[in-house]
Amino acid sequence: GILLHIDGSYAGYPHSVLRHAVLQSVACPVGETELQAFHTIAVPPPHMRVSIKRPAxxxxxxxxxxxxxxQGRFVIGERMALTSFSRTQSPSSIKGDINLATVNLWNDLASRITHNKPIIP
Incomplete structure (x- = not known):
């Protein structure tokens, strides 16, 4: 499993609405190499932090x-600007952004294996 921490704010919406959008959107490792990379850091469960900042x-x-x-050490991170849909929509409009960021994270982590680099830098 993964310990998930969600923080930030989204244009004045309640945190529960933001949390719901994140929980519905986080991608899990799926490919063979992604799963291999995940299992390298799986014990104890890693901690994923999703932070969203969308000003009102x-x-x-x-x-x-x-x-x-x-194990308390930084492994990898992804950062991106929210798409233009977020300008006037609720937090549910950024589900695709959240999914893309987490898919990229797992893909980039797996690429460390294919390039013979350590999983934890």
Missing amino acids: GQGRLGSLSVTLFS
Whole structure:
């Protein structure tokens, strides 16, 4: 399993709405190499932090970061600007952004194996 921590704010929406969007969107490792990389850091369960910052005000963009830690050490992270849908929509509009960031995180982690690099830098 993964310990998931969600923080940040989304244009004044309650944290529960943001949390619901994140829980529905986080991707899990699926490919053989992704699973191999995950199992390298799986004990004890790693900690994933999803942080979303979307200021209040129509037309303002925000950012999303996903960071993975194992045994208290930084493993890998992804950061991206939220898509334009987030400018006027609820947190559910960024489910694709959250999914993409976590898919990229697992893919980048797996690429460490294919390039013979350590999983935890």
